[in-house]
Amino acid sequence: MDKKKFIQLYWKNYIAIEKEFTKTLEYITLDSDNYETFSGAFIKLLLQIGSEIDLSAKLLCKQYNKHTKLEDINDYRFIIMGADKDFGNTKVDILQHCNITSFKPWESWNNNKNPVWWTAYNMIKHRRMEIGTIGGIKKDYYKFANLKNTLFALGGLYQLLIYIYFVLVDSTEEIKVPIAGSHLFILSGNRWDTVKFYQDIAFFVDTTSGHLFCETGVY
Template structure:
């Protein structure tokens, strides 16, 4: 898959999801005070974004060459998200630390994947790993929307439950479809697709790491917008001369 195919298959759908959330800014101010706001429209968007995130994660893991290493794969969405975390923690660990600025609300910053905890050696152990908080909200609404959040009754409390549930005790699960969780979900999808696009650009020797139709919703801080090949320099005057074509090993990434 090249960057043009990626844009047609994945990025265009991302932009469609993004447009839906931008419309919400006409009715809900994107600010700290409104983070708990929930609605049917936000629920619809959370379910759509969560599904697409799962799809793109799987494709990206295949691209990174890790999917074939799965043994006894469990067909469970939460377990799948932990597998993706194990892959990214080994191949693209910086993905968890990315900071996103919301363009339609310049004072709004988020690190949507910083709650995505993974122990690569035991990535199936629920006591040592957990998905992002927004993903927890997504799966709760996908599987048990009419429920109420209560204290965990099991003997061994999963890390995700311990991390997220205390602040929501007594609330109905559909209230988790909040503005904060939807923004974080879309921001996570944005980061994921930007990483995927950049890797595709590198493989195909394309120097621009931002899709031709950029995001209108998010800005990724410290993102390297160009990949510039550094060749074997024969002489350096007003003109640079190179003695061979570049290879992938010649790529040095920096911000123009």
Template structure:
């Protein structure tokens, strides 16, 4: 049996359009999130003027990239928390962390979102230049109960900029910015980039799409999960014109009932990294 009311801030395949995401009861800050994304993407575009979108540059790192990585990952955290809080989720500790954010895999299938950077240069085995696309799944690790590599890099450089600056690299920045777009699309679908409420609808690059073809003025393309990735009972089925007039047309997804096993190996590595960073910082301060 399909779901008769949409969850707050959670987009899923539906029998009709996703216009319900524009209702302020669903999410009051859609336009602000669009503006924030555009502002961050603008910085990445500027960096493209100095670092060519080329696979040979994926490991390039700098203070500018460090700043962008911090901004992008902070925005990722904000979006994750907004989804969780709108649905009444409680944090697993004092604050929301990646342990909580991974629960979004259950509600939104984030690991299935593919981001495409269409203007990309690579080099073939015979050293000739080839132009194509850079494709990645920013939340792919959610599907195997791990933290995304770009997010781990963010935590490392945040606690140890001098020792881990090389992790603030081109690849991690591209993927972190793409992750923001995946998150806002997972909430608002084709209306995710509409900063001034001007009916400029965004669409997804996917023949089996939810609501069209992605053509907004952004540097990425988005491919959401396929309809068949969802079980029939997980899909939406309702008449929005009728539903929106019947009291509260939205419901909460029970994140508190979702159990995510901690990745012991990952936690151990993270703890060792942070302890090393603290030791190095203390050593620098006393020397």
């Protein structure tokens, strides 16, 4: 796997999913008061995100250990946490203006447990019409396709992909060239506090001087 294939096969898919998620925010405000709001749109998104997480976690594990056998998320946890003990403490910061500033999608891995949102994804995938308990809450499994689980799952996917990209570029000893920026997230904590995350880039020409200028920003 090289950077170009990663961008084409993984990162572009992420950006497409992120755009689809942000469209839901036209109707459901990104606010912790709306965490439990469930929707058919979130069912679709959570299934997409969960599938991408499964593929991306396998890819990251293979970057750390090419010969490892991988069966499920418990194997991913063992390999990834063994390679980077700070993975569970990495924060996903939200760029949009809301009362949710950051979260740690993989924090439960610090205690050898899988995230609630991952359990929700699996139950929605396999037992959607049943009733069950996740994270101490009992209800129809499909109702766990809510804003919080979808947001945290998307952040978990974003974190995996940034880690993969870092490993790919670092292994070739090349300058950390930017990829198309997320409009929703950046990482923080540990090594990520010193990394500049690229967002939208705009060029414009000063008509007086004729000089070309570049600005970056987020919406």
